[in-house]
Amino acid sequence: MDFFFIHLLNALLSAATLFLIAGGLSLIYGVMRIVNLAHGNIYAFGAYVTAWALGRLVAGTPTPVLYLALPAGAVGAALLGAVLEPTLLRPFYKRAEEYQLLVTFGLLMILGDVMHFVWGPYPLSASALWENSGSLSIAGNPYPNYNLVVIAIGGFAAAFLWAFVYKTRFGIVLRATSQNMRMASALGVNVNRIYVQAFTLGCFMAGLGGAIIVPAQSAVLDMGVDALVLSFIVVVIGGLGSLEGALVGALIVGVVREMGIAWFAEIELAVLYLMAAIVLLVRPAGLFGRAS
Amino acid sequence: MAGEVNRRDFLSTLGVSVGATLAASAGAVLPVGVAQAQDKPKGNIPDTPYKIGHMTFFTGPAAVLGEPMFKGQQLAAEEINAAGGLLGRRKIELLKADENAGTDANVKELRRLKLSEKIDFFCGITSSGNTPALGPVAEEVKVLTIFVDGCTDFLWDKAVPNPHYIFRITNMQSADGVTGALAAAMTWPKTKRIAHIHPDYSYGRNAFDHFTIVMKKMLPNAENVSEGWPKLGTTDFSSHITKAIASKPDLLATSVWGGDYVAFYKQALRYGMFDKMKVASMIAFGVAPHAIGKDHPEGIIAGVHSNYHFTYPGGDRWPYNKAFVEKYHKRFNEYPNFQAEGAYTATYMLKSAIEKANKLVGGWPEDDAIITMLEGLMMAGPAGYVYIRPDNHQGYKDAVTGFSKNVAEYPFPILDPARIITIPIRNITAPPGWPKGEPTSTYTWIDKTWPVAKA
Missing domain, CATH: 3.40.50.2300 (Response regulator)
Known part of the structure; x- marks a missing residue:
């Protein structure tokens, strides 16, 4: 029982990053109807940029300054998104969906190679923040403080996104475009601009996910593909295109993964796929998805 | 061969030695x-x-x-x-x-x-x-x-x-789990509860099997209390570490390797894992030596895939x-x-x-x-x-392992030169002609021919 809270915090920790990745994926799909397969490596890009930025700072840099450098990856990923959408994705909106899948899948590969080229084959670590942040004691067991920071950022991001989408004028336009792109366009919404903004925001979230996890885990080349697979499980459970779905899906996956490791160590990944399969059978559009 | 022997005697029959020198050269090698x-x-x-x-x-x-x-x-x-x-x-x-x-x-x-x-x-x-x-x-x-x-x-x-x-x-590969287990049994004979974290593919399974069969012979009173099987290539070990700590083991056996191990030990440090148990790794120091930092804990069995560390023979x-x-x-x-x-x-x-x-x-x-x-x-x-x-x-070649230690000469930890453990390879691998076994020939050979040690 004394480990209940630690297990719970671990579950929230993976839910926090998963929400950031899957939330971005869902947002992009919800507005643009694009399944962005490159999303995994946009997350990895965020991780690499932050690891690189933290690595540029000299040893002994005070921890608050390190925290200021943390969002570098999110900003980098957002900039990348802002460039990619108009140049690579826009020409394919009028084509069949298969083209978009091919393009984003190609982009996933290319981004992986670009990161390999720029940052080399070895894992890029930036563990100073992780090491400096120390641990607190939960019922006599140390727990890394930095994990709490990640959980908090995940929580804030969820609250901020909710407010952004449901409480601002931009959010209204975004939702209107998502519900009916032609009608929104007829009413004078600049759909191109909404698209690039939504894509940028989605990439920002993925990049933020990578940025906050890298001090604890270091950036490795394959991290994007693994994250993509897990975030697909999240959106399958929660419903593609729904932010609430991404949040609930991420929490479910986080908790089930933790329970899987604790109790079904032999099949920790299979448990997640099994759950996704059950959701697909019972509610094919996911828990919060709109059946179309 | 059934029956019981004294553990220390059996370890010495196996030729497990600490700080040994190499045998003299013979013939035209x-x-x-x-x-x-x-x-x-x-x-x-x-x-x-x-x-x-x-x-x-x-x-x-x-x-x-x-x-x-x-x-x-x-x-x-x-x-x-x-x-x-x-x-x-x-x-x-x-x-x-x-x-x-x-x-x-x-x-x-x-x-x-x-x-x-x-x-x-x-x-x-x-x-x-x-x-x-x-x-x-x-x-x-x-x-x-x-x-x-x-x-x-x-x-x-x-x-x-x-x-x-x-x-x-x-x-x-079987030499890896066997070497790690013999080193741990010799160093920490009071071990009762063993937790495992291994990558979920053939290497990790092999390390787990051979570590376990040797412990069954060397420390028959010890039991496996926890297993963690992270995917190879993962860098998030929070849950596996928590599970291992929660099972309150005396000893953790792990064959996590490469960049995975670097992420693993850094996370385990913040979870206080190394303060709560002894650790025997099959392959912690198998990576390029500079990949491990000075923050790596000292005194754990830091395996080198039972093959070679550049400081030995020194x-x-x-x-x-x-x-x-x-x-x-x-x-x-x-x-x-x-x-x-x-x-x-x-x-x-x-x-x-x-x-x-x-x-x-x-x-x-x-x-x-x-x-x-x-x-x-x-x-x-x-x-x-x-x-x-x-x-x-x-x-x-003779199997080698040892204990992590920071020394002034290198910017990374090395194997403690005073406590290198070597084991003649013939004593820990199945001999020629031994029937093919399940999961490995060496496993069945140990199971059938090694005695069970008394405390």
Whole structure:
């Protein structure tokens, strides 16, 4: 029982990053109807940029300054998104969906190679923040403080996104475009601009996910593909295109993964796929998805 | 053999020793390195390059362990080429291939290397997921091969039980779990509760099986209280660490390796894991030495895949190691790991076999002649003697492990020079002719022939 809270915090920790990745994926799909397969490596890009930025700072840099450098990856990923959408994705909106899948899948590969080229084959670590942040004691067991920071950022991001989408004028336009792109366009919404903004925001979230996890885990080349697979499980459970779905899906996956490791160590990944399969059978559009 | 013996007595029968020196040299064992005066080769030798296809991890978390392998072979090739090449004529040309492409792609690449690039020799391989797939293909396309690692027992037990073209240089994988367990049983005999964290693929399973069977014999009162099976290549171990701590073990056994291990120990530090239990790792210090930081805890059993750490044999005791480490450091400005040593020694074993075959038949020897010479070849490499058993084409050398320690001379932890543990390999691997067993021959051999130790 004394480990209940630690297990719970671990579950929230993976839910926090998963929400950031899957939330971005869902947002992009919800507005643009694009399944962005490159999303995994946009997350990895965020991780690499932050690891690189933290690595540029000299040893002994005070921890608050390190925290200021943390969002570098999110900003980098957002900039990348802002460039990619108009140049690579826009020409394919009028084509069949298969083209978009091919393009984003190609982009996933290319981004992986670009990161390999720029940052080399070895894992890029930036563990100073992780090491400096120390641990607190939960019922006599140390727990890394930095994990709490990640959980908090995940929580804030969820609250901020909710407010952004449901409480601002931009959010209204975004939702209107998502519900009916032609009608929104007829009413004078600049759909191109909404698209690039939504894509940028989605990439920002993925990049933020990578940025906050890298001090604890270091950036490795394959991290994007693994994250993509897990975030697909999240959106399958929660419903593609729904932010609430991404949040609930991420929490479910986080908790089930933790329970899987604790109790079904032999099949920790299979448990997640099994759950996704059950959701697909019972509610094919996911828990919060709109059946179309 | 059933019955009980005293554990300490049995450990000493096995020859498990701490801080031992190497046995004295016997007979005409060839050392690595280019001899000053070489015999003139017999017959006409072509001067076409000798093409070696080298496949290892050049990308991904595994690269910190695998890439030094290429450097080891590169160093040997450069030395041999500087002296004129193989048999004084054929320069070695190295072709790289990235093992990180995945098993299916690796199999295609091996075929391509042989059929299109016309390689003479195939070398490399880190993952034990890959040798069982590549071994049969190497036999099929008839390419002379020395696997450096990918050391699963399964390769010879099942995948290629009667090898002709393929050999392997680093110790059989079962030696890893056995060595780790013997070292732990000797060091911490009061262990009652053991937790495990291993990568979820053949290597991790193998380490778990052999660690467990040895503990059943050495510490019969100990039990496994927790298992964690993280995916290979993962960098998030929070949940596995929590689970291990929650099971309140005395000892954690782990075979997490490469970049995964670096992430693992850094996370485990913040969870206070090393304060709560002893840790025995099969392969913690198998990575390129500089990949581990000074923050790594001291006094854990930091395995080197039971093969080699560059600090042992130390000083002037074993000149082949001293010379190798100096040359490697001069060339790459880093220190070698067991993969670098394996590839370096493998290249010199190939060279010796070619020279011996040339002496017998003259001219450039056929592969079959080289194979006959490789079978039973013994060489003094940087790690000590390595011997290729003719029946299964497997390299054997005495197993090594030790305890992590920070010293002033190096910017990373090394194995405590005063407490190196060595075990004669014949005492911990199944002998020739032992029936193929499940999960491995060595497992059934230990299970059936080792006594159970009394406390």
